[in-house]
Amino acid sequence: MTVPVWPLAVLNSEAATLPRLAPRSLSGGASISGRTQVVASDAGVWVATLSSIPVTDRDEVLAWRAIEAYCDGRLNAIDVPLPDYEQAYAPFGADLSYEALFAPVSHGDGSYFSDGSGYVSSVIDVTAGGDLALGATSMTAVVTYAPRLQPGQVFSFDHTNKGPRWYQVKSWDTETSAMTFRPPLREAVTSGATLNFDRPTCRMRLRSDDAMRxxxxxxxxxxxxxEFIEDL
Structure with missing residues (x-):
């Protein structure tokens, strides 16, 4: 079954906490002396909140309820893209406007699809320079167009089995195109795989059964x- 994508054209948040890599740690509790030993994984798990989503008409109410029915609490996953305004942090040139670069294009008659979306094309062009193993945290990238690539930016790989996953640039060497990123790769990728900086997307589930109240x-x-949490 095809995993649906959160419809930003219909239900776009006015605020968001996106994305955040929550640590995964385990503690055995405090000893009598008060000392606590905490063991943590470097993998983390992505969490996200879409806040203040305007639901103001029949179509928006029914879209919300349809997604809630599909998700069925925490049972089914959904692909969550970063909101439109997050594209302002993509690595395009400083002389360009992200609103113009990433604006959807209408049909020839000026109309859009039934959900209000239009045609989109990629702007940033970055690919993996070699095969990457499961758990990798570094790569050499091949950059065709990404003039302002820098740490802190988020991209996604569209994995064959696990679907799209977010990754965040930790370090970037403009001379060697060496990159480190987090979290460790959820699935191996092959040389030439696209780093999606245009609309990074992550496969997630509702964080609680009543998250879409x-x-x-x-x-x-x-x-x-x-609220969403990564589908692991």
């Missing part, structure tokens, strides 16, 4: 939030 004021108006 929708409270509406009459006649049908609300600003709900939804």
């Amino acid at each position: 929708l409270d509406l004021r009459q006649p049908a108006w609300g600003n709900p939030s939804v």
Whole structure:
């Protein structure tokens, strides 16, 4: 079954906590002396919150309820792209406007698809310079266009089995194109795989069974939030 994508064209948040790599740690509790031993994994897990999503008409209410029905609590995964305004941090040239670069293109008659979305094309062009093993945290990249690639930026790999996953640049050498990133690769990738800086996406689940609770004021108006956690 095809995993659906969160429809930003219909349900786009006005604020977000995206993305955040939450540490995974385990503690045996404190001893009598008060000392605590904590063991942590360097893998972490992605969490995300889409906040203040305008739900103000029939189509938006039904879209929200349809996604809630599909997710069925924490049962089914959904692909979550970064909101549009996160594209301002993509590595395009300083002389360009992200609004113009990433704006959807309409059909020839000026209309869009039924969900309000349009055609999109890639802008940033970066690929893996070699095969990368499961758990890798570094690579040599092949950069065709990414004039402002730098640490802190987020990209995604579209893995064959695990679907799209977010990764964050930790270090970048402009002379050698050597990159380190986190978390460790969720799945091996082959040489030439695309680093998606245009619309980084991650396969996630609802963080709790009631994460899509929708409270509406009459006649049908609300600003709900939804929390996700990476589908591991």
